Amino acid sequence: MPELPEVEALAQFLRTHAVGAVVGRVDVAAMSVLKTFDPPITALQGRDVTGARRFGKHLAMDCDGLWLITHLSRGGWLRWIDNPSAAPPKPGKGPLALRVHFFTPDGETPAFDLTEAGTRKRLAVWVATDPQQVPGIARLGPDALEVTRAEFGEVLATRSARIKTALVDQSLLAGVGNAYSDEILHAARMSPFATTSKLSPDEVDRLYDAMRAELSDAVERLVGQEAARLKGEKRAGMTVHARTGMPCPVCGDTVREVSYAERSFQYCPTCQTSGRILADRRMSRLLK
Structure with a gap:
């Protein structure tokens, strides 16, 4: 998308x-x-x-x-x-x-x-x-590239949800979807299953900075490209999204996937979950 x-x-x-x-x-x-x-x-x-x-x-x-x-x-x-x-x-x-x-x-x-x-x-x-x-x-919430740090913290505080869910909820924050939320969470070194209401101020800062950096870098890379090349350029810039089974470019660990409903997301266990492999809806608990 x-x-x-x-x-x-x-x-x-x-x-x-x-x-x-x-x-x-x-x-x-x-x-x-x-x-x-x-x-x-x-x-x-x-x-x-x-x-x-x-x-x-x-x-x-x-x-x-x-x-x-x-x-x-x-x-x-x-x-x-x-x-x-x-x-x-x-x-x-x-x-x-x-x-x-x-x-x-x-x-x-x-x-x-x-x-x-x-x-x-x-x-x-x-x-x-x-x-x-x-x-x-x-119904859109504030734009992801225009929201201030203070507004971002307020947005996250309005709902207790998994960070992955909150980032892609357009009524909370406009513009971020499945792919860039994976990249943002990887850059912020945060688990997709972390809860927004439990984030410390330092973690909110880290997430906000990662979101701004990932989206700004992607816009800078893509703007000016011919429309026909944008999809390929997007894929080329991904570090974990759609890279299941490939090595994480940061730590070398294997990129893992969680599947749910019609979608899936990718993450690095070493960078984001202290080495834990997350279970998806096909399983009942975290794998040890």
Whole structure:
């Protein structure tokens, strides 16, 4: 799933490539992707693109006061096309969900596609006059790169939960997902199963500093990259996430995994849990 750094990079990509252009035809290949009907998607046509920004993990393009907002979910992505086909896509064929055509001041006619891999279709698109009309944006907590240390401590104190759970709860903190929470916890040398209400001030400091460093470094690394390269760059920057069975680059211990529901997370026992191997829902207790 694209998280704060990737969505920030996509917003910057749109600011570079789409701002100043005029929206042309909008092709809807999967009606299920549209979560609003008023204003209609056709209301975007003919509008100037005046900005692009991020709200948590939502990507928003400002079309002169009318917003096209998307949440890419787990399998969604944005693909830029310099020379798109003039023929509208056939609905229900392949991963394409939505295509937005542009007319640039230089006379070019690029487009971007919103695509979604896999069979579970969760990519969502809204057209709104105010981003706060999107329920997911209205519920967002403070942004992970804008929250102060004092606010961060207050956020953690509002709920007694595992740190892993708290970091990915968008109503508490906006922008962090499964992958970067793994990286943050590894950098902070903290167990994913530690409880937020039991953290000492020093531990909160360590977690806050790790979050700022990991996200800032990822944004710096990704912003300016072509949209097609962002996924690969994200994977290349990971130290524990999606590296189950591989050596930890810090201590050399084997990276372990905990699986639950539809997801999993990774951690290093030596760096984060004093050598203990955590049990997941397939087991009943900590392995000794």
